[in-house]
Amino acid sequence: MRGRALAAFAAAGMALSAVPFFGLPAFYESFLYLVFHWIVLAASWNILSGYSGYFSFGHGAFFGAGMYTTATLATKSGVPFLWTLPAAGIAAAAFGIALGAVVFRLPRLRGELFALLTLAVTFVLATIVLNTPVDGGPGLYLSAVPLPAIGPSPSSTFYLLGLALALATLWIAREIQRSRLGTGLFAIHDDEDVAEVLGVPTYRYKLAAFGLSCGLAGIAGGIQAMFISYVTVGETFSIAVPLNVVLMSVLGGSRHWFGPAVGAAVVTALLYAFTAGDYAVAGRAAVGLILILVILFLPEGIFGELIGALKRRRVSVTPAIGTADLPAPSAARPGKSEGQGQPLLEARGLSKAFRGVQALAEVDLEVRRGEILGLVGPNGSGKSTLINLVSGHFRPDSGRILFEGRDLAAMEAHRIARTGLARTYQIPRPFAHLSVLENVALPAMFGRDALPRAEAGHEARRWLAFTGLGAKATSLPGELNLHQRKFLELARALASRPSLLLLDEVFSGLTHAEIDDAIRLIRAIRAQGATIVFVEHVIRAVMELTDRIVVLSYGRVIAEGDPRAVMREPDVAAAYLGKPHA
Amino acid sequence: MPAANQSVRAVFGALLALALAAHPALAAPSGPPVRIGSTLALTGPLAATGLVHKIVGEIYVEQLNRKNGLLGRPVEWVLKDDQSRPDLARTLYEQLITVDKVDLIMGPYATANILSAMGVAQRYNKVLIHHTFGTPSLAKYEMQFPAGGLAGDPDNTIPRLVFDALAASAMPPKSVAVVTSKFPSVHFISLGAREAAKKRGLREVAFLEWDFGNRDFGPIAARLKDAKPDFVWVGGLGLEGNLLIDAMRKIDYMPPLHFHLFPAPGPLLKAPGGENALAATTFEEHPPFTDNPIAVEFIRLYHERGAKAGLPDTSVENQSAISFSSWQTLEAAVTGAKSIDDKAIAQWLRKNPVDAIVGRLRWDGPFNYIYGTDLYKVKQNQQGKWVVIWPKEFAASGAHLVTP
Numbered sequence: 011m012r013g014r015a016l017a018a019f020a021a022a023g024m025a026l027s028a029v030p031f032f033g034l035p036a037f038y039e040s041f042l043y044l045v046f047h048w049i050v051l052a053a054s055w056n057i058l059s060g061y062s063g064y065f066s067f068g069h070g071a072f073f074g075a076g077m078y079t080t081a082t083l084a085t086k087s088g089v090p091f092l093w094t095l096p097a098a099g100i101a102a103a104a105f106g107i108a109l110g111a112v113v114f115r116l117p118r119l120r121g122e123l124f125a126l127l128t129l130a131v132t133f134v135l136a137t138i139v140l141n142t143p144v145d146g147g148p149g150l151y152l153s154a155v156p157l158p159a160i161g162p163s164p165s166s167t168f169y170l171l172g173l174a175l176a177l178a179t180l181w182i183a184r185e186i187q188r189s190r191l192g193t194g195l196f197a198i199h200d201d202e203d204v205a206e207v208l209g210v211p212t213y214r215y216k217l218a219a220f221g222l223s224c225g226l227a228g229i230a231g232g233i234q235a236m237f238i239s240y241v242t243v244g245e246t247f248s249i250a251v252p253l254n255v256v257l258m259s260v261l262g263g264s265r266h267w268f269g270p271a272v273g274a275a276v277v278t279a280l281l282y283a284f285t286a287g288d289y290a291v292a293g294r295a296a297v298g299l300i301l302i303l304v305i306l307f308l309p310e311g312i313f314g315e316l317i318g319a320l321k322r323r324r325v326s327v328t329p330a331i332g333t334a335d336l337p338a339p340s341a342a343r344p345g346k347s348e349g350q351g352q353p354l355l356e357a358r359g360l361s362k363a364f365r366g367v368q369a370l371a372e373v374d375l376e377v378r379r380g381e382i383l384g385l386v387g388p389n390g391s392g393k394s395t396l397i398n399l400v401s402g403h404f405r406p407d408s409g410r411i412l413f414e415g416r417d418l419a420a421m422e423a424h425r426i427a428r429t430g431l432a433r434t435y436q437i438p439r440p441f442a443h444l445s446v447l448e449n450v451a452l453p454a455m456f457g458r459d460a461l462p463r464a465e466a467g468h469e470a471r472r473w474l475a476f477t478g479l480g481a482k483a484t485s486l487p488g489e490l491n492l493h494q495r496k497f498l499e500l501a502r503a504l505a506s507r508p509s510l511l512l513l514d515e516v517f518s519g520l521t522h523a524e525i526d527d528a529i530r531l532i533r534a535i536r537a538q539g540a541t542i543v544f545v546e547h548v549i550r551a552v553m554e555l556t557d558r559i560v561v562l563s564y565g566r567v568i569a570e571g572d573p574r575a576v577m578r579e580p581d582v583a584a585a586y587l588g589k590p591h592a
Numbered sequence: 593m594p595a596a597n598q599s600v601r602a603v604f605g606a607l608l609a610l611a612l613a614a615h616p617a618l619a620a621p622s623g624p625p626v627r628i629g630s631t632l633a634l635t636g637p638l639a640a641t642g643l644v645h646k647i648v649g650e651i652y653v654e655q656l657n658r659k660n661g662l663l664g665r666p667v668e669w670v671l672k673d674d675q676s677r678p679d680l681a682r683t684l685y686e687q688l689i690t691v692d693k694v695d696l697i698m699g700p701y702a703t704a705n706i707l708s709a710m711g712v713a714q715r716y717n718k719v720l721i722h723h724t725f726g727t728p729s730l731a732k733y734e735m736q737f738p739a740g741g742l743a744g745d746p747d748n749t750i751p752r753l754v755f756d757a758l759a760a761s762a763m764p765p766k767s768v769a770v771v772t773s774k775f776p777s778v779h780f781i782s783l784g785a786r787e788a789a790k791k792r793g794l795r796e797v798a799f800l801e802w803d804f805g806n807r808d809f810g811p812i813a814a815r816l817k818d819a820k821p822d823f824v825w826v827g828g829l830g831l832e833g834n835l836l837i838d839a840m841r842k843i844d845y846m847p848p849l850h851f852h853l854f855p856a857p858g859p860l861l862k863a864p865g866g867e868n869a870l871a872a873t874t875f876e877e878h879p880p881f882t883d884n885p886i887a888v889e890f891i892r893l894y895h896e897r898g899a900k901a902g903l904p905d906t907s908v909e910n911q912s913a914i915s916f917s918s919w920q921t922l923e924a925a926v927t928g929a930k931s932i933d934d935k936a937i938a939q940w941l942r943k944n945p946v947d948a949i950v951g952r953l954r955w956d957g958p959f960n961y962i963y964g965t966d967l968y969k970v971k972q973n974q975q976g977k978w979v980v981i982w983p984k985e986f987a988a989s990g991a992h993l994v995t996p
Contacts (some may be wrong), residue, residue, distance in 0.1 A: 240708065285673045294673075
């Protein structure tokens with residue numbers, strides 16, 4: 011597949027690089043150069059913003075950083091133009107990474123705040139450039155900078171440079187989309203916290219995507235500086251650049267590497283389709299109308315809709331995968347007989363408070379290898395908080411969490427996932443834009459075994475078959491009912507082949523028959539020797555499934571031991587039912 | 593008698609027809625059209641002024657075709673919208689030259705777009721006549737010809753003109769504040785104003801800059817109020833001067849005298865607080881400018897077309913006049929060179945001046961700029977009307993600089 015794509019890219023590259031030798035008027039080369047230029051900007055923007063959903067309005071800043079790097083080096087230091095391009099890319103990437111290193115550390119700077127911050131950065135950079143010797147006001151003029159004769163004319167030189175960079179950018183965008191990085195970014199797009207808990211190193215991935223995105227925009231800026239030959243702050247750091255790239259990506263489809271290229275080509279072509287002086291305003295209005303109509307009626311973008319239609323067609327002719335088609339899965343990663351009964355997880359003095367409310371207080375707890383431990387207690391007793399602390403969703407205020415001898419308390423959530431620990435969520439949190447299959451393949455890729463993409467797909471299919479969701483592999487989570495979504499959570503947790511499975515209220519909201527199904531499923535997991543911590547309110551399930559239970563009340567352990575014996579204890583009854591008044 | 597009358601009429605008609613045929617200036621143009629290509633900012637942020645240049649170009653080409661066209665051939669203006677973007681301007685000029693194969697090109701509007709077009713013109717050895725290029729030091733092409741009346745050193749000529757006007761007034765200022773946008777084409781002229789003020793012994797009480805696009809002039813107004821200058825040089829573009837005046841009025845302050853480099857003349861004329869404001873210009877609708885019948889006819893047509901196009905101000909002033917003058921330059925050069933060959937036109941322009949409505953244009957200096965002198969004048973908003981007050985020979989009848 012990769013070889014074929016590489017061959018297609020090489021063929022396209024060779025065919026397109028012959029254009030300057032056809033003797034076409036120079037205008038066509040310049041026009042195509044601008045198409046390539048916008049493809050680079052839109053596709054590079056999409057690497058961070060389309061894939062991960064971190065909408066950046068600062069692409070103009072990184073593009074501008076590249077423009078000014080080239081303009082400054084070429085005009086003030088006499089560096090040959092081509093040598094300035096790597097510097098333009100590096101300067102823009104370094105700027106982006108430095109910004110990202112701060113911004114991505116702060117979870118509150120997501121969504122619109124990230125967009126506003128990046129927009130503000132554009133204006134800050136513009137002010138710095140304008141008020142320092144980098145520009146100082148008059149702009150930088152590159153007419154005296156020699157342009158290397160890569161093509162037969164200056165226009166063809168720009169065309170070839172643009173073509174090379176566009177192909178490189180699209181290849182990078184494609185490779186990212188199909189890589190572990192791309193999978194992680196798409197997961198971040200849908201639910202960053204869950205992605206982190208499932209093993210995606212979100213901070214590192216965002217930083218890498220941002221750096222790449224900025225670097226490519228910087229190189230495009232370097233070429234563009236030479237193309238327009240006069241670089242001014244007002245033109246460079248205008249809002250037009252981010253607005254255009256956002257429009258192009260949305261128009262083409264931001265969930266596929268090729269979507270922004272389609273959008274860039276369409277918008278640039280429309281730009282030139284209505285330049286006749288007599289009807290300029292009407293032409294611009296027509297362009298606006300076309301774009302509005304496309305966005306309204308093709309919400310996934312032109313290419314996104316096309317891909318979607320093709321997928322639907324393929325699904326309709328491909329028989330759905332049933333559970334009988336696949337072999338039964340091997341055990342998640344049970345302890346088997348090895349060390350059976352020995353402590354697998356130990357919590358010591360674990361405390362956590364939220365704005366003064368003590369959710370957990372000095373909790374000591376032990377999970378033994380191979381057992382199903384029930385974690386019960388009334389609402390607000392701290393059960394989910396405990397799961398969240400163990401899985402790294404929150405950091406404890408104090409205490410230790412020892413898992414197979416390692417302390418998880420200070421560990422990042424994605425590292426915890428790689429130790430062999432998996433969890434489900436009480437309210438299912440699937441990645442909404444990933445298929446059911448992709449949802450389950452992701453933890454297989456990022457779990458302890460870090461399976462390669464293809465192998466993770468096979469693993470996911472096995473667990474889907476195991477949970478009875480094989481026929482839903484290509485569906486989106488939104489198409490599943492609650493029962494199926496709960497089982498999707500389970501399949502996703504199992505796919506990472508965990509040593510310890512944390513199940514957070516798997517049965518809540520299910521019907522009686524569905525609960526019976528779920529019990530059977532958990533028994534099947536158990537039969538393979540898995541260790542399970544089981545948070546549940548459905549007492550029937552607790553009694554049927556657990557070996558031991560721990561009861562929490564007001565963040566403290568009030569009882570533990572055999573389920574039947576513990577449930578009869580007066581303190582436990584009081585915690586659930588209240589104390590009788592004499 | 594009727595028969596005799598008919599004979600006289602027939603003879604007279606024949607003579608008239610012969611005269612028309614023999615006089616090239618009155619004959620209808622014929623043959624393949626001379627195609628002149630250009631772009632203008634018809635949409636985007638510069639569109640308001642781009643429209644002025646479009647109306648002027650249409651008027652001029654119509655008038656040309658009513659006469660003898662160019663060299664007896666009709667003129668076709670191929671106009672494209674560069675959407676106020678230099679990258680688009682560059683590519684559209686390439687399209688005009690390599691695809692549309694126009695015979696001649698005219699410059700677009702505004703400095704950045706003109707520079708983009710200049711690079712293309714240079715590559716294809718085309719003459720580029722332009723009107724609104726604000727940074728002459730960047731024009732390094734032998735066949736570019738500025739027709740906007742600006743000198744090669746406007747940072748010297750314009751401040752000198754303004755301070756001469758002030759020095760000749762009843763109350764010459766003793767202190768000055770220079771406030772300016774950092775927009776390239778006005779910033780360096782404002783820096784020239786600082787130098788000029790210093791040389792003349794004026795005390796600089798404030799020097800403030802803002803980034804292009806700034807909309808908050810409150811802090812600058814407050815600093816000016818504290819500094820109490822006798823005269824404020826405003827290196828502003830478009831509506832920036834209006835915004836500054838608004839900000840000053842809000843804090844009950846107005847300097848005795850204030851000069852605006854390249855304002856939007858209509859809004860400044862009507863702005864409360866804009867009374868007695870000074871500005872730079874090349875043309876106003878009063879003698880001696882209107883002593884020229886070509887200018888009078890142009891004013892009439894511009895009023896008519898401007899109103900039809902919905903222009904807020906239909907007066908002919910700096911922008912429309914320099915636009916008209918650039919077309920006059922092209923016509924004179926083609927007619928003088930008797931050719932539409934770019935090299936012949938360039939050669940003719942370097943050797944011959946052109947009497948345009950803004951004055952005598954010439955290009956016999958380095959890179960076709962003249963240093964030390966220009967066609968600019970100082971005008972003042974007096975009782976809701978712009979009148980030139982300096983130099984004296986161009987001042988409106990009885991007009992002089994009004995000081996508070």
